Amino acid sequence: MALRNVTGAKCTLCGKVSPATPETTTCPHCGGILDIEYDYDYIRAGVAKTPLSQRRDPTMWRYMEFLPVEGVGDRPRLRVGGSPLYRADALGKALGVRTLWIKDDGQNPTASLKDRASAMAVVKAQEAGKAVIACSSTGNAASSLAGNAAAAGLSTFIFVPSRAPKGKVAQLMMFGATVILVEGSYEDTFRVSAQAIDRWGWYNRNAAINPYLMEGKKTVSLEIAEQLGFNMPDWVAVSVGDGCTIGGVWKGFRDLYSAGLIDRLPRIISVQASGCCPINTAAAAGTMEWVPQAEDTLADSIAVGVPRNPVKALNAIRESNGVVVNVSDEEILAAMRLLGATSGVFAEPAGATGTAGVKKALELGLIERDASVVSIVTGNGLKDVNNAIRAAGEPMRIPPDMDALLEAFAAGGVNLR
Numbered sequence: 001m002a003l004r005n006v007t008g009a010k011c012t013l014c015g016k017v018s019p020a021t022p023e024t025t026t027c028p029h030c031g032g033i034l035d036i037e038y039d040y041d042y043i044r045a046g047v048a049k050t051p052l053s054q055r056r057d058p059t060m061w062r063y064m065e066f067l068p069v070e071g072v073g074d075r076p077r078l079r080v081g082g083s084p085l086y087r088a089d090a091l092g093k094a095l096g097v098r099t100l101w102i103k104d105d106g107q108n109p110t111a112s113l114k115d116r117a118s119a120m121a122v123v124k125a126q127e128a129g130k131a132v133i134a135c136s137s138t139g140n141a142a143s144s145l146a147g148n149a150a151a152a153g154l155s156t157f158i159f160v161p162s163r164a165p166k167g168k169v170a171q172l173m174m175f176g177a178t179v180i181l182v183e184g185s186y187e188d189t190f191r192v193s194a195q196a197i198d199r200w201g202w203y204n205r206n207a208a209i210n211p212y213l214m215e216g217k218k219t220v221s222l223e224i225a226e227q228l229g230f231n232m233p234d235w236v237a238v239s240v241g242d243g244c245t246i247g248g249v250w251k252g253f254r255d256l257y258s259a260g261l262i263d264r265l266p267r268i269i270s271v272q273a274s275g276c277c278p279i280n281t282a283a284a285a286g287t288m289e290w291v292p293q294a295e296d297t298l299a300d301s302i303a304v305g306v307p308r309n310p311v312k313a314l315n316a317i318r319e320s321n322g323v324v325v326n327v328s329d330e331e332i333l334a335a336m337r338l339l340g341a342t343s344g345v346f347a348e349p350a351g352a353t354g355t356a357g358v359k360k361a362l363e364l365g366l367i368e369r370d371a372s373v374v375s376i377v378t379g380n381g382l383k384d385v386n387n388a389i390r391a392a393g394e395p396m397r398i399p400p401d402m403d404a405l406l407e408a409f410a411a412g413g414v415n416l417r
């Protein structure tokens with residue numbers, strides 16, 4: 001069944017367009033990554049007929065015309081999307097920028113932006129008639145797939161590097177996934193999963209291989225635009241690992257522009273960890289020829305030395321006239337503390353990396369202090385409690401009596417009248 005809004009899947013390498021079927025993965029001609037293309041007249045007509053402001057569905061599926069699906073089935077679905085966009089004045093002041101918003105995508109059902117992609121993967125797997133989905137992941141793609149699949153009654157095989165934080169592994173086990181911890185890098189994990197998927201014919205949720213995932217992720221931008229009344233910010237900051245998220249963020253804004261819903265595009269701030277920044281390094285050198293790097297950062301979700309979607313990521317940076325910023329682990333931990341203490345938003349390290357990048361970009365003079373900026377928090381801090389404590393420190397500990405409390409206050413510099 002052909003989708004009415006989708007015109008095809010265009011290769012990011014050779015440019016050939018092939019049909020978009022539920023099983024579509026990479027380009028049949030050259031193996032390149034595909035990009036789903038739309039009929040924007042169709043989208044425009046749909047949105048004119050039922051304006052977004054009149055839609056009741058608060059989830060990502062409210063943007064149905066923009067999504068490569070006919071319907072979303074009648075299985076129970078998790079509430080993916082509809083995450084809050086906070087005006088963050090105190091944080092903006094601390095960072096030194098006039099207008100700052102935080103898009104808290106850690107508030108998705110499994111607590112990361114990856115839910116947007118996994119919800120899409122589950123629907124496409126069902127369209128393809130598959131009952132088993134597999135993926136390899138640094139952690140969040142896995143936990144979101146396991147959760148969204150569980151809600152739809154599908155089973156999952158999940159490959160994660162053994163370094164994955166306990167919180168994410170706990171989620172996997174709780175959602176009933178078959179979990180394989182691979183003793184190696186993310187690159188090793190990806191390779192083993194690809195072999196297993198080939199061998200057993202499971203539905204493939206590996207980001208970058210599956211072009212539909214980015215279509216789910218782009219809904220974060222559709223929401224940001226709608227939440228801002230379609231008045232675009234100057235900049236949108238996002239953390240980058242494989243490059244699928246930044247690609248999705250940019251795709252969402254481009255779709256809105258092509259459908260005539262916004263009249264200007266924001267510029268993208270691509271933020272990576274300085275211990276693992278192959279995409280930013282290539283972008284800074286003005287080349288598509290990225291070079292693998294070590295995965296040396298505590299931000300496990302973006303510790304991706306061999307990025308799977310460098311083409312779309314680099315295109316997003318270039319086409320948006322964006323900037324790239326690398327931040328140290330210390331800067332990431334500091335951004336986690338700032339987000340928590342000024343805004344009540346609890347981010348995992350990769351979730352706070354975008355915000356760390358806004359601070360750094362201001363310090364480097366890459367963005368103006370009177371700019372308007374949206375920083376996307378991509379994952380919740382409860383997933384990685386060890387690093388949260390590392391960022392925020394340990395509490396006072398006292399025996400249960402008042403004198404001990406007074407002593408602890410004095411030692412901790414807490415001044416009370």
Ligand SMILES: *Cc1c(COP(=O)(O)O)cnc(C)c1O
Nearest residue numbers: 140241242243244245301378379
């Ligand atoms: C996956 C992830 C990212 C980066 O997304 P990519 O598509 O790998 O670039 C950033 N933050 C969090 C919390 C993630 O889980």
Ligand SMILES: [Zn+2]
Nearest residue numbers: 011014027030
């Ligand atoms: Zn191709």
